[in-house]
Amino acid sequence: MGLKLSQATRGVAPSAVREILKVAEQPDVLSFAGGLPAPELFPVEAIAAAHAAVLEREGRAALQYSTTEGYLPLREWVAADFTARGVPTQADQVLITNGSQQGLDLAARVLLDPGAVVVTENPSYLAALQVFHAARAQVVAVPSDAQGVLPEALAQVLATRDVRLLYLVPNFANPTGATLSLTRRLAVMALAQAHGVPVLEDDPYGALRYHGEPLAPLASLLPELVLSLGTFSKTLAPGLRLGWMRTPRAMRAHLVVAKQASDLHSGTLAQRATVELLRTFDYAAHVEHLRVVYGERCTVMDTTLARELPKGSRWVKPEGGLFFWVTLPEPLDALELLPLAVAQKVAYVPGAPFFVRDAAPNTLRLNFSNRAPADLREGLARLGRLLRVEVAHHAPGRASA
Ligand SMILES: Cc1ncc(COP(=O)(O)O)c(C=O)c1O
DSSP states (O other): OOOOOOHHHHTOOOOHHHHHHHHTTSTTSEEOOSOOOOGGGSOHHHHHHHHHHHHHHHHHHHTSOOOSSOOHHHHHHHHHHHHHTTOOOOGGGEEEESHHHHHHHHHHHHHOOTTOEEEEEESOOHHHHHHHHHTTOEEEEEEEETTEEOHHHHHHHHHHSOEEEEEEOOSSOTTTOOOOOHHHHHHHHHHHHHHTOOEEEEOSSTTOBOSSOOOOOHHHHSTTTEEEEEESTTTTOGGGOOEEEEOOHHHHHHHHHHHHHHHSSSOHHHHHHHHHHHHHSOHHHHHHHHHHHHHHHHHHHHHHHHHHSOTTOBOOOOSBSSEEEEEOOTTOOHHHHHHHHHHTTEEOEESGGGOSSSOOTTEEEEEOTTSOHHHHHHHHHHHHHHHHHHHHHHSTTSOOO
16 A cells, blocks of 8 residues: 555554454453453542532633643642652642653653663563654663662663663563562662663552552652653543653753643643542542552462462562563463463463563463452463463473474
8 A cells, every 4th residue: 555654653563462362352251461450449439529520610621721731739739749759849840641651752752862772671561662662762671570670781781872761660560560679779770870861760550559668769869860650540540541740850841842742731621620539539548448459369369370370480479560470481482372361261461572672482461450359260270271281281201292
């Protein structure tokens, strides 16, 4: 066909995994593939009441265009939340976005030229990698383990490449569930400061900690070089599409211009209704309830994996967030096995697509927030049966293909 696509678009191949997972959307498939919060925990009535109150009291303002930076009382709430978490913040440093995903896009627009080097963990969040590819940046992946990115490996890249941005998900990362330890936070921030490299701190899951103590936000360690992203997607509802960025002062005006060019501003009604909700509804108690329910699901997944997965499988129980990252015994290949799993009415996301390089085919990501304990047990039993058969099939001494 004669359609001339941009270079950035031509570089993006349709995802094979996405095609397989479409099948997994059938209601009888127990899917652990998505990154979805539990819809039964959305505070639907409170959100409805907040919208109704705003429309009745200030409907005309709530339906009008408004400022690019976002509704001031919402920015004040975000600033107070950062300040309470050890990052002193004024409302004028906060920009409201359409989810943290828009924050990734705006950061890339403002900080990256084609060819610019962005450092990420390996593996990393797929939709961030997509943003960096769309910006035609060069993604350089640094190895990470259960404590997050390896500072020695990062130091090597920073010493040899002209790095323009360091992208990190410090709490309960997607896909690995890993949390950057305090020692490493200090080491990584010292490196960023020494090299003058801006850090993009993507923290959609920080409020969902099930055990252990919260660790210092990266922005608290280097407030003028760290651009922090947050969101209501995991604690209220992703359909609101409301997130925020805390911007270093030098970047702020540029990010506002980028947001203006992108969409003028985030939805006025959703912003005002969220402020109404935060004033009239016990948000802290709601988040605490999410922690209890998700914490239980996390434990159920951990204990059920221990019972069901074949010997030699490895994972680390995450301290929070939504995901387990599982390494299967070799030579199992999670991408190859996905159609077989879907045939058994269970689904997951293979790990390989999350890697920038050195993809480990025997890895997979499992979400635990979106299913009640009974479904978690049943789905993981189906998966365990399949995997144990596969391991037996590959066992030494057996004739295998
Ligand atoms: C690491 C990470 N960043 C950003 C997002 C985007 O979230 P939202 O745009 O809904 O705030 C997600 C969603 O799953 C995520 O896992």
